[in-house]
Amino acid sequence: MTTDRTPHGQSDKPQPGRQEPRQRLLPAAHHEPPTRRSVLLEVVTRVLYPSVLVVAAYMVVAGEHRTGGGFPAGLVVGAGLSLRFLAGGPHEFGSAMPINPASLLGTGLAVMAGYGLVGELAGDGALSSTTWSVDLPVFGHLEGSTAMIFDAGVAILVVGLVVDVLRVMGPGVAPDDQEPEEEDQP
Amino acid sequence: MVALLALHLLAAVAVWRLSRHIGARSALIGAIAPAVTLGWLLYQAPDVLDGRPTATTMTWAPELGLSLPLRLDGLALLTAMVIAAVGMLVLQYSRHYLAGRHDGLARLLVVLVLFAGSMLGLVLADHVLALYVFWELTTVCSFLLIGAADRESRRAAMQALVVTSGGGFAMLLGLLMLGEQAGDYRISAILAAPPSGPWVEAALVLILVSAVAKSAQVPLTGWLSAAMVAPTPVSAYLHAAAMVKAGVYLVARFAPAFEATAAWRPIVIVVGLTTLIGSGWWALTQHDLKRLLAFGTASQLGLMFVLLGAGTRTAALAGATMLLAHAAFKSTLFLVVGAIEHEAGTRDRRDLSGVRHTAPALVAVAAVACVSMAGLPPTLGYLGKEAAYEAFVEPYPAGEWILAGMVAGSALTVAYTLRFLASLLVDRDADRFPARAPGPGFTAAPAVLSGAGLALGLAPPVADDLARLHARAYSATADTHYELALWHGFTPALALSVVTVALGVAVFMATHVLVPRARSFGGTVAVSDRASTASAALASAIRTAITRTHTGSLPRYTAIVLLSVLVVPTAAMLADDVSLASIRLWDRTSQGLVGAATIAACIAAAAIRHRITAILLVSAVGYLVAVLFAIHGAPELALTQVLVETLTVLVILLVLRRSSERAAASPPLRQSGRAAVALAVGAAMTVVALAVTSNHTPSRVVDDFFTATEEAGASNVVNTVLTDVRALDTIGEVTVLTVTATGVVSLVLVRRRTGGPPRPTDTRHNDTRHSGTRHSGTRHSDDDATSAEER
Numbered sequence: 001m002t003t004d005r006t007p008h009g010q011s012d013k014p015q016p017g018r019q020e021p022r023q024r025l026l027p028a029a030h031h032e033p034p035t036r037r038s039v040l041l042e043v044v045t046r047v048l049y050p051s052v053l054v055v056a057a058y059m060v061v062a063g064e065h066r067t068g069g070g071f072p073a074g075l076v077v078g079a080g081l082s083l084r085f086l087a088g089g090p091h092e093f094g095s096a097m098p099i100n101p102a103s104l105l106g107t108g109l110a111v112m113a114g115y116g117l118v119g120e121l122a123g124d125g126a127l128s129s130t131t132w133s134v135d136l137p138v139f140g141h142l143e144g145s146t147a148m149i150f151d152a153g154v155a156i157l158v159v160g161l162v163v164d165v166l167r168v169m170g171p172g173v174a175p176d177d178q179e180p181e182e183e184d185q186p
Numbered sequence: 187m188v189a190l191l192a193l194h195l196l197a198a199v200a201v202w203r204l205s206r207h208i209g210a211r212s213a214l215i216g217a218i219a220p221a222v223t224l225g226w227l228l229y230q231a232p233d234v235l236d237g238r239p240t241a242t243t244m245t246w247a248p249e250l251g252l253s254l255p256l257r258l259d260g261l262a263l264l265t266a267m268v269i270a271a272v273g274m275l276v277l278q279y280s281r282h283y284l285a286g287r288h289d290g291l292a293r294l295l296v297v298l299v300l301f302a303g304s305m306l307g308l309v310l311a312d313h314v315l316a317l318y319v320f321w322e323l324t325t326v327c328s329f330l331l332i333g334a335a336d337r338e339s340r341r342a343a344m345q346a347l348v349v350t351s352g353g354g355f356a357m358l359l360g361l362l363m364l365g366e367q368a369g370d371y372r373i374s375a376i377l378a379a380p381p382s383g384p385w386v387e388a389a390l391v392l393i394l395v396s397a398v399a400k401s402a403q404v405p406l407t408g409w410l411s412a413a414m415v416a417p418t419p420v421s422a423y424l425h426a427a428a429m430v431k432a433g434v435y436l437v438a439r440f441a442p443a444f445e446a447t448a449a450w451r452p453i454v455i456v457v458g459l460t461t462l463i464g465s466g467w468w469a470l471t472q473h474d475l476k477r478l479l480a481f482g483t484a485s486q487l488g489l490m491f492v493l494l495g496a497g498t499r500t501a502a503l504a505g506a507t508m509l510l511a512h513a514a515f516k517s518t519l520f521l522v523v524g525a526i527e528h529e530a531g532t533r534d535r536r537d538l539s540g541v542r543h544t545a546p547a548l549v550a551v552a553a554v555a556c557v558s559m560a561g562l563p564p565t566l567g568y569l570g571k572e573a574a575y576e577a578f579v580e581p582y583p584a585g586e587w588i589l590a591g592m593v594a595g596s597a598l599t600v601a602y603t604l605r606f607l608a609s610l611l612v613d614r615d616a617d618r619f620p621a622r623a624p625g626p627g628f629t630a631a632p633a634v635l636s637g638a639g640l641a642l643g644l645a646p647p648v649a650d651d652l653a654r655l656h657a658r659a660y661s662a663t664a665d666t667h668y669e670l671a672l673w674h675g676f677t678p679a680l681a682l683s684v685v686t687v688a689l690g691v692a693v694f695m696a697t698h699v700l701v702p703r704a705r706s707f708g709g710t711v712a713v714s715d716r717a718s719t720a721s722a723a724l725a726s727a728i729r730t731a732i733t734r735t736h737t738g739s740l741p742r743y744t745a746i747v748l749l750s751v752l753v754v755p756t757a758a759m760l761a762d763d764v765s766l767a768s769i770r771l772w773d774r775t776s777q778g779l780v781g782a783a784t785i786a787a788c789i790a791a792a793a794i795r796h797r798i799t800a801i802l803l804v805s806a807v808g809y810l811v812a813v814l815f816a817i818h819g820a821p822e823l824a825l826t827q828v829l830v831e832t833l834t835v836l837v838i839l840l841v842l843r844r845s846s847e848r849a850a851a852s853p854p855l856r857q858s859g860r861a862a863v864a865l866a867v868g869a870a871m872t873v874v875a876l877a878v879t880s881n882h883t884p885s886r887v888v889d890d891f892f893t894a895t896e897e898a899g900a901s902n903v904v905n906t907v908l909t910d911v912r913a914l915d916t917i918g919e920v921t922v923l924t925v926t927a928t929g930v931v932s933l934v935l936v937r938r939r940t941g942g943p944p945r946p947t948d949t950r951h952n953d954t955r956h957s958g959t960r961h962s963g964t965r966h967s968d969d970d971a972t973s974a975e976e977r
Binding site: 067 | 833840905
């Protein structure tokens with residue numbers, strides 16, 4: 001992984017005689033003023049963020065049997081996203097989650113409702129779950145329940161919730177949302 | 187029937203997608219849905235006329251006993267035909283009226299089509315809850331259609347919403363009471379075996395209140411005339427033919443079963459007659475032609491209230507005829523006014539001149555409709571009015587008084603009809619205004635409607651068949667076999683009609699004397715509005731109450747919430763005589779240690795002034811509680827608690843990072859007050875928690891949860907409960923979560939855009955653009971401040 005090695009105060013413009021880094025640590029963190037950036041936080045975020053997503057995915061899958069489930073999974077993703085926000089500012093947050101929170105909320109609800117509808121149409125009754133199990137040579141005994149889909153819906157919705165709140169509480173997150181933030185000071 | 191409702195939804199989507207490509211022509215696509223509905227209704231009509239209502243039931247959640255029964259009986263067929271026919275014609279008319287308009291075009295047409303669907307659902311619904319849902323859908327559609335343009339229209343929309351949905355709540359309450367008393371929520375079942383008793387009386391009063399609100403009866407007339415700011419197709423459809431008829435429909439629906447109850451007749455007849463006369467008079471004082479028609483509508487609806495609520499066969503026959511006649515003539519006149527306004531840019535009768543020369547066809551169409559409105563032969567309006575008089579010439583308690591009121595109201599109807607017609611016929615000066623005639627497309631829809639009124643008037647047997655669809659709900663006895671006809675011989679009803687017309691013409695001739703008197707009586711031109719706008723007063727009273735209690739002070743809100751929390755459970759415990767037996771301090775030493783740390787963190791958080799530290803301490807309390815959960819063997823709960831705590835802290839930090847580091851000290855008095863509230867609530871909650879845990883009995887459902895988890899092949903009980911056993915609850919909860927989040931976000935965004943929550947007192951002086959610049963200014967200074975802080 002190539003990183004921009006210049007710490008604090010690096011300017012956006014490529015300086016003469018120096019090659020611009022092929023890849024940035026965080027895609028959009030350079031929009032922040034240099035004084036606000038912390039290389040430590042950016043590195044930690046870069047390293048942690050993918051693992052955070054994996055943990056969230058694990059929680060959805062493992063929810064049937066172990067501690068986890070859709071709600072905590074969504075919160076974990078939300079925590080990861082707020083890490084991106086703190087480390088890289090609103091632009092970075094926007095590039096981490098380019099999807100409109102309203103669509104996330106809607107998708108989450110639609111997945112859950114659709115899951116209920118499929119059960120109804122299949123004749124098992126609304127919101128009923130089915131479990132499949134497979135024995136594979138390398139992975140051993142695998143089990144999957146359709147309730148996972150429901151959990152995924154919850155997770156998507158919770159992510160949408162967190163994104164919604166972060167977007168409003170942090171000023172001008174999306175590039176087109178340049179509305180000034182109002183301070184509540186007496 | 188379900189397919190028809192779905193078709194409306196589909197048509198609305200089609201209009202939405204197509205309107206940006208083909209503009210107002212998409213209205214014709216939308217007209218398909220009511221047209222198909224009308225076709226289906228005509229196909230079903232012979233069956234229903236023979237007394238075989240069609241019914242289907244869409245099962246929704248049989249476990250909860252929820253279904254959507256739809257039923258097409260006589261009254262439903264009659265009303266649905268009006269809704270579909272007028273809807274189709276109004277959409278055809280909109281294609282011309284809205285041509286070339288882009289702003290909000292899609293919204294207007296989509297909501298119109300959705301409204302047609304909701305209205306259809308309302309009359310077909312055979313379940314009180316479905317009735318309520320469709321009822322409120324029409325209210326919401328009306329709100330969206332009225333408030334599309336400027337500030338005035340938004341205020342009118344808000345007024346309409348407050349009045350009609352307030353009535354809707356009353357209706358929901360009434361319908362639930364009725365359903366509980368009847369033991370069945372299907373309307374047909376309630377009507378077949380009507381319950382009785384004080385609860386039913388109260389329920390009926392509530393239902394009548396909502397009908398009064400929806401049909402703009404006195405004292406809730408004001409919203410209808412304010413709603414005239416809406417585009418004309420909306421006024422013609424919602425506020426003449428369809429939505430305002432919903433209240434009348436409700437009366438007609440319940441009258442056959444409940445007209446004998448004590449409260450029914452007095453309310454229906456007094457309210458109806460008062461509105462008939464009062465609104466008729468107000469109509470006479472209007473210069474704005476649409477408002478003249480709006481008050482006329484309220485007045486006619488008052489007549490229908492009396493007729494459909496009276497509870498005799500002849501009255502029901504007359505009421506059904508009037509319902510048809512009114513839909514035809516009033517929509518016609520609205521559409522004519524809309525066409526003129528489209529050309530002239532005004533609808534003040536004093537501005538018009540020589541319209542009969544510029545648009546002879548349009549004026550002819552209007553004239554035919556006026557004949558019907560005045561109740562003159564050979565129109566449907568005449569048939570209705572004759573039957574109405576006949577209904578109370580027949581023996582009826584206080585029949586002569588009702589007749590007197592109806593003659594007075596109808597005379598006023600004749601007078602304002604003449605006034606309306608005169609404004610189209612008069613040559614005020616040599617110039618013709620408007621100079622151009624509206625296109626032929628504008629004339630088609632009103633011509634069809636007006637022609638329908640005339641044709642039905644000329645064919646009384648057909649009109650009689652239609653009206654009998656509803657009148658059949660009352661058994662015909664030997665002396666109540668009245669049939670609609672143009673000529674019954676020299677009857678008292680005919681004499682009353684002659685008196686009515688004579689009186690009406692006299693009032694019209696005297697209008698120029700009477701109206702200024704009426705105006706000066708109240709002082710201003712707006713007297714009629716103000717007199718009728720008790721509803722606006724109600725709305726403003728509610729607004730004042732809200733602004734008084736909602737001061738925007740967070741500490742105050744919190745205190746109110748906490749004190750209520752303090753009072754209610756404490757009172758419950760005092761009433762319940764709870765023992766605080768067997769208190770164990772802890773099971774394990776670790777619990778005691780974590781508990782002590784929690785208490786320390788609490789005290790520190792309250793004592794520290796530095797904001798960030800205080801927040802971190804509060805979150806430390808949360809984390810420590812999570813540890814307690816974990817020790818107690820609830821990893822799922824602990825995990826969720828930790829994650830929620832983390833996110834909460836992050837969000838609070840995001841918000842707080844720009845405010846000052848230290849919280850300002852409050853005055854000591856206020857501080858000690860808050861401390862007292864906090865301590866009291868804390869102490870009460872401690873006692874409650876102890877009491878609850880010491881009286882703990884194992885829940886009976888827990889075993890079921892474990893069995894269900896095993897059945898689902900899972901081992902995480904909490905998760906199985908959430909995703910399987912109680913999945914419907916989960917969906918409900920996350921839906922609430924979604925709505926809340928959207929609401930909070932909208933409020934924050936509104937605050938940003940307007941510089942504060944909309945306050946009724948100062949909105950008028952608050953220029954949005956101006957405040958916008960002010961805030962971008964603030965933003966710069968904020969940025970400077972923050973960067974200075976961080977440096």
